[in-house]
Each structure stands twice: as structure tokens, then as C-alpha cells.
Amino acid sequence: NSETSNHSFQFEIHFKVVQSPKFNQHQHFKMLSTIARRGRQQLSTSISIRSASTSTLIIAEPTNDASALAPSTLAAITAAQKLHSGPITLMSNQPINPATVPSSISHILNTNQTDSLAETIAASVQQAVAAKSYSHILAPATKFGSNVIPRTAAVLNFSPVMDIIEILSEDTFVRPIYAGNALAKVQSTQDVKVLTVRSTAFEKAEVDGSSASVEDLHVEPQSMTEFISANVSKSNRPELSSANIVISGGRGMKNGENFALLEALADKLDGAVGASRAAVDAGYVPNDLQVGQTGKVVAPDLYIAVGISGAIQHLSGMKDSKTIVAINNDPDAPIMQVADYALCEDLFKAVPELTEKV
Amino acid sequence: MKILVGVKRVVDYAVKVRVGSHGVELKNVKMSLNPFCEIAVEEAVRLKENKGAGVSEIVALSIGPKQCQETLRTALAMGCDRGIHVQTDLRGDYMELQSDAVAKLFQKIIEEKEKDADLVLVGKQSIDSDCGHVGPMLAGYMSWPQATFAAKIDVEGNGLLVERETDQGTETIRIPKLPAVISCDLRLNEPRYATLPNIMKAKKKKIDTFQAEDFGIDLEPKNKVLEVFEPPARKEGIFVDDVNQLIDKLRNEAGVIP
Numbered sequence: 001n002s003e004t005s006n007h008s009f010q011f012e013i014h015f016k017v018v019q020s021p022k023f024n025q026h027q028h029f030k031m032l033s034t035i036a037r038r039g040r041q042q043l044s045t046s047i048s049i050r051s052a053s054t055s056t057l058i059i060a061e062p063t064n065d066a067s068a069l070a071p072s073t074l075a076a077i078t079a080a081q082k083l084h085s086g087p088i089t090l091m092s093n094q095p096i097n098p099a100t101v102p103s104s105i106s107h108i109l110n111t112n113q114t115d116s117l118a119e120t121i122a123a124s125v126q127q128a129v130a131a132k133s134y135s136h137i138l139a140p141a142t143k144f145g146s147n148v149i150p151r152t153a154a155v156l157n158f159s160p161v162m163d164i165i166e167i168l169s170e171d172t173f174v175r176p177i178y179a180g181n182a183l184a185k186v187q188s189t190q191d192v193k194v195l196t197v198r199s200t201a202f203e204k205a206e207v208d209g210s211s212a213s214v215e216d217l218h219v220e221p222q223s224m225t226e227f228i229s230a231n232v233s234k235s236n237r238p239e240l241s242s243a244n245i246v247i248s249g250g251r252g253m254k255n256g257e258n259f260a261l262l263e264a265l266a267d268k269l270d271g272a273v274g275a276s277r278a279a280v281d282a283g284y285v286p287n288d289l290q291v292g293q294t295g296k297v298v299a300p301d302l303y304i305a306v307g308i309s310g311a312i313q314h315l316s317g318m319k320d321s322k323t324i325v326a327i328n329n330d331p332d333a334p335i336m337q338v339a340d341y342a343l344c345e346d347l348f349k350a351v352p353e354l355t356e357k358v
Numbered sequence: 359m360k361i362l363v364g365v366k367r368v369v370d371y372a373v374k375v376r377v378g379s380h381g382v383e384l385k386n387v388k389m390s391l392n393p394f395c396e397i398a399v400e401e402a403v404r405l406k407e408n409k410g411a412g413v414s415e416i417v418a419l420s421i422g423p424k425q426c427q428e429t430l431r432t433a434l435a436m437g438c439d440r441g442i443h444v445q446t447d448l449r450g451d452y453m454e455l456q457s458d459a460v461a462k463l464f465q466k467i468i469e470e471k472e473k474d475a476d477l478v479l480v481g482k483q484s485i486d487s488d489c490g491h492v493g494p495m496l497a498g499y500m501s502w503p504q505a506t507f508a509a510k511i512d513v514e515g516n517g518l519l520v521e522r523e524t525d526q527g528t529e530t531i532r533i534p535k536l537p538a539v540i541s542c543d544l545r546l547n548e549p550r551y552a553t554l555p556n557i558m559k560a561k562k563k564k565i566d567t568f569q570a571e572d573f574g575i576d577l578e579p580k581n582k583v584l585e586v587f588e589p590p591a592r593k594e595g596i597f598v599d600d601v602n603q604l605i606d607k608l609r610n611e612a613g614v615i616p
Contacts, residue, residue, distance in 0.1 A: 061525075064526075117531065118494060118497075118504055118506070119503065119504070122498060142525045143506075143507060143523060143524050143525045144524070144525060146490050146494075146506070147494065147504075147506045147507070148494075149494075150457070150489075150490070150491040150493075150494035150495045150498065151494040151495065151497055151498040151504060152498070153458075153491075153495065153498070154458070154461065154494070154495040154496075154497075154498025154499050155498045155499075155501075158458075158580070159456055159457065159458035159579075159580035159581055160457075160491060160495075161581050162489055162490065162491065163488065172584070176488065176589070177382070177451065177452050177486065177487055177488055177586075178369070178375045178382055178451070178485070178486055178488070179485065179488065180589060181374070181375050181382075181588070181589070182375060182377050182381075182382050182586050182587070182588060182589075183586070183587055183588070183589050184452060184583050184585070184586050185583070185584045185585040185586075185587070186581045186582065186583050186584065187581065187582045187584055188580065188581045188582075189580055189581070189582060190580050190581075223534070224501075224502070224503035224533070224534075225503045225504070225505070225531050225532065225533055225534075226531060226532040226534065227529065227531055228519070228529075228530040228531060228532055229529065229530050230524070230526070230527065230528070230529040230530075231521075231527045231528045231529065231530075232526040232527045233526065233527045241525070245614070245615075269615065277544070281544075281545070286527060287509075287523060287527070287528070287545060288523075288524075288525065288526055288527045293485070293488070294482075294483070294543070294544055296525075301614045302608065302612070302614040302615065312371075312372075312374065313371070319589075319592065322612075322614065323608070323612040323614045324592075324595070325604065325608070331597075336597070337595075338592065338595070339595045340592075340593070340595040340596075340612065341595060341596060341597075341598050341604055341607050341608070341612075342595060342596070342597045342598065343597070343598050343600070343601070343604050344597060345600070345601075350601055353601045354601050354604065354605070357601060357602070357605055358605055358615060
């Protein structure tokens with residue numbers, strides 16, 4: 001890598017250091033620096049040591065509330081801890097207060113570009129890996145992670161593994177295929193594993209404060225895409241992906257106004273409201289409420305499916321819930337066979353009664 | 359504008375898959391055009407029908423066994439102008455041919471056969487491998503702008519305005535200049551049924567066939583599938599008689615409400 005300007009040259013020399021039991025990494029570095037210094041003269045050299053050890057870079061999920069890490073980021077941190085015992089770096093495009101970060105994070109990178117466009121994030125990761133090598137690059141398996149990780153993997157020339165639900169070792173993972181009707185145990189053969197992890201499959205890491213200092217990562221702006229505006233649903237209820245209780249409505253709700261019945265129950269139980277694809281397509285509720293193969297995957301302690309028939313694609317988004325309740329006046333609806341407790345009753349009678357008595 | 363659309367032949371969405379000894383059983387299973395690829399084809403055809411977009415040609419691309427020709431004929435019947443079949447018998451449902459190889463094949467087709475492609479439309483994910491990689495990976499390899507989970511695409515000057523789905527709702531991004539890659543989500547459009555006259559016309563449209571091995575790409579999976587198994591079955595549930603019994607069970611048996 002060389003640039004010429006004003007007769008000065010810059011070279012990067014990469015040494016692959018094979019750890020010798022006689023010297024530690026610091027001593028290796030000192031030896032190489034000495035060689036570099038002696039060879040300097042009009043040349044300036046920078047040494048980049050690629051060690052054989054492991055290290056993970058996590059791309060934090062952008063949040064509206066920068067005072068805390070997103071639940072999906074905390075789940076990704078737990079996943080990272082299962083990979084190996086090496087250092088974990090957190091990269092964010094928002095300012096991070098180390099007190100709000102789990103202690104397992106040893107380095108924090110704050111990028112200067114605040115947008116979350118895939119081109120920007122991929123360039124940020126490229127910058128980060130130019131400065132330091134990582135064996136693993138991780139993001140939550142959200143729409144954000146699904147947008148940025150494949151592009152990032154491609155620019156680094158790796159093949160990503162997405163939506164991991166179990167980590168068996170630093171190179172072996174389990175991920176769902178066919179809408180979760182089959183699970184694949186997969187082993188990555190690459191030097192760097194570029195991954196996304198399903199948030200519902202990992203506990204949120206405890207926020208016990210990190211002693212890491214925040215390092216600035218300078219990234220050049222990109223002009224391939226521009227962010228224009230966001231259309232965000234606001235709610236006082238818990239966030240759907242991380243709520244402990246979810247009440248979802250389907251086509252049986254008949255219209256958007258009737259979702260008020262589910263909202264009342266959700267408020268009583270301090271839960272979130274979700275929906276099937278049918279309800280979203282019919283315009284009853286906005287798309288970010290959709291639970292399913294192409295919507296959000298949730299795994300709350302309690303999932304109540306109201307007026308939902310239970311198509312394969314919906315089931316794939318909620319079948320890992322601890323307890324599933326179905327309220328439907330059709331005893332033959334597929335969801336009734338999946339539910340732990342099925343109530344075959346008119347939802348317009350059952351839901352208000354449940355809200356009142358619970 | 360020339361549009362390249364990816365179309366994948368996958369297990370039909372309504373099929374309940376069974377796990378065999380070597381992955382999911384595909385023998386005698388109904389196969390169809392991936393629903394999100396269908397949405398991509400529909401969007402390409404709508405862009406062509408909208409004279410203001412200036413679409414000159416839509417080329418459908420499918421990678422897989424010889425039956426992909428049927429998948430291509432469906433795309434042609436919906437309104438694509440011609441097809442490209444990259445033949446391979448490697449399994450495309452994550453088992454053998456994986457997204458990095460697929461995206462690189464797309465790249466080769468663009469660089470060697472369709473140099474003037476302005477827009478690549480693909481589905482946001484295929485319902486067999488559920489990866490959603492090809493669109494953004496291709497954009498990364500080509501250093502092209504990307505817009506994933508597109509819910510609305512508008513032509514604006516030399517570029518596009520795309521409304522895309524996010525975790526919190528939607529966002530609008532601008533792609534000032536083509537070429538670009540867009541992956542299509544559920545709400546982008548509702549695909550048309552091919553009419554009989556169009557199905558007949560499609561039989562005469564051209565499909566070029568190439569062999570996947572001839573492009574000099576490493577087709578081996580970088581992520582080896584060691585095993586495919588069924589998820590653990592849930593414990594069987596019960597019917598409850600009324601709301602009172604439901605509350606009792608939730609409170610005292612499941613322990614999920616106070």
C-alpha cells in the first residue's frame with residue numbers, strides 16, 4: 001500500500017507472528033519495531049501484527065435511545081462470549097457510554113458517520129479491520145444486520161452465516177432453514193467468520209459497565225446512497241422483539257380498530273402487540289408489528305395468538321415462545337395444535353373477559 | 359434501463375418439508391418460483407410498463423438444474439424479455455451452492471454477458487435457505503449501491519427513490535445514480551398471474567444456457583453443512599374450556615403471569 005506525495009513514501013509491512021513460547025507478543029512487537037526503526041531513514045513504516053489469536057468485532061444495532069445498548073446488541077454480546085475467550089470490540093455509529101456496556105467489551109469504536117446505510121457500515125468495518133484483525137465479525141440478525149452484514153462480508157470476501165441460533169464452537173453454528181422447519185449445523189472454513197445472531201436465542205448480556213475507552217474511527221462519507229427520511233411507529237409498550245409477553249392479532253380481528261382489544265390486554269400484562277402477515281396486509285396494523293418468517297422472530301415467555309390461523313410462515317416467527325396460547329373459534333386452525341393452551345371461543349368475547357379477569 | 363431479475367426455483371411455500379438423511383427431502387416435492395423473486399419480476403415488469411422509467415429490456419436469471427427453465431418460462435410469461443439459465447446440479451437450498459457463489463455468478467453474468475445492466479432486482483430472501491444474502495453481497499462485490507427490503511421503488515432522474523422496511527417501520531433512501539441492486543420485500547407489489555396468451559408467447563422467448571463451472575468461480579460451500587435435523591418438537595398442548603381455566607393454567611402451571 002503506497003502513496004506518493006512530496007517525495008515521501010509510506011509502506012505497510014505485515015508480519016505474521018507465530019507465537020513462540022520464548023517471547024510474548026509485546027516482545028515480538030518490540031523486536032519488529034526495532035527492525036523498522038533501523039530501516040526507517042526516509043521511509044516511515046507501520047507494523048501490523050496479525051496474531052493467530054481470536055478477537056471479535058460486534059456492530060451495535062442503532063437505537064433511538066443512545067443511553068442504552070439495544071437488547072439485540074446485548075444478545076449479540078452474549079453470543080460473542082460463546083465463540084472464544086479473546087477480546088470483544090463494539091463498534092457503534094452513536095456515542096457510547098462505557099458504563100452502559102457489559103464488562104466483556106474490551107474496546108469501543110465510535111464511527112464519525114452517523115447514518116446506518118449499508119455502504120457506510122461496510123466501509124466502517126473495512127476501516128476497523130484495516131487497523132486490527134478480527135477472527136469474528138458479528139451483528140444482530142435484525143433487518144439492520146441483514147442489510148449490512150452480507151455487503152460487509154462481500155467487500156471483505158467472506159461468506160456470512162446468518163441468523164445463528166446456537167454456537168457450538170468458534171467455527172460451528174446452528175441456523176434455521178426452510179422457515180425453521182429444519183436446522184442446519186454448519187462449520188465455517190474461513191479465516192474470518194462474518195455472522196448474524198438471532199436475538200431471541202441468546203440471553204441479554206448483563207450491563208455491568210466496561211472499562212474500555214472509546215476510540216474514534218474515522219470513516220470517509222459515501223455517496224452511493226442517501227438517507228432521506230424514516231417512518232417510525234412510536235409506542236409506549238415494550239418493544240416487540242424483546243418483550244416478555246406478546247399478544248398478536250390475525251385476520252380474525254376483522255379490522256384495525258379491534259386491535260384496541262389486544263392493546264388493552266397488552267397494557268394489563270405489560271406486553272407488546274404483534275400481528276400476522278394477514279393482518280398487516282389487510283392494513284389493520286403497520287408492518288413493524290408483523291411476526292413471522294418475513295417479519296420479526298419473537299420468543300417471549302408468553303405468546304397469545306388471537307384470531308390467527310397459524311400458517312407455517314407465522315409459526316416460524318413465534319414457535320420458540322415458552323408458552324403459546326391460541327384464541328380462535330376454529331378448533332381445526334393449525335395454531336390450535338401448536339398451542340400449549342388452546343381456547344376455542346369467539347375472540348370478541350374471550351379477549352375482553354381475559355383482560356378483565358387477568 | 360436494462361433490468362436483470364434473479365429468479366430461484368425453490369420448494370413451494372405451502373409444502374411441509376421433511377428432513378431426510380441428506381438434508382431436506384426434495385424428491386417428488388412441489389417446486390415453485392420463490393415468492394420474493396416473483397415480486398421482483400412483477401416490479402421489473404411494472405417498471406417497464408411505466409413508460410417514464412425507460413426500461414428497454416428485462417432479463418431473468420436462474421441458477422440451478424434443468425428444471426430452472428420452467429421457472430424462467432414463468433418469469434417470461436409474466437413479462438420478462440429473455441432468460442439466462444446457469445446450469446448446475448448443486449443443491450441451492452444452503453446445502454451445496456451458497457450465496458457467495460450465487461452472487462459471484464450474478465457478477466460474472468453482468469460483467470461478461472450483460473455489461474449494460476442498470477438495475478438488478480432480486481427477492482429479499484429465498485424461502486429454502488432463508489439467507490437473504492445474494493442482493494447485498496452482489497452489491498458489495500460490484501461496489502454498487504443497495505436497497506434491501508424494498509417496499510416501494512420510484513424512478514427519480516438518473517436514480518431511484520426507495521422506501522425500505524426497517525426494524526422500526528420504514529425509511530426512504532435515495533440512490534442518486536444507477537447501476538444498483540435492490541432486494542424486494544413482501545409489500546412491494548402483488549404479482550400478476552401470467553395469462554394464457556403470455557404463457558404461449560413465453561415459449562418463443564430466448565433462454566441462453568451456461569454451465570456454472572465455466573465461470574472460474576469456487577462453487578464449494580465455505581460454510582459446510584455438517585448435519586440437517588428437525589427442531590425439537592413442542593410438548594403437546596391442551597384445549598382449555600374457558601377463560602377462567604386459561605388464566606389458572608397460565609398462572610399456576612406455566613407460571614407466565616403473576
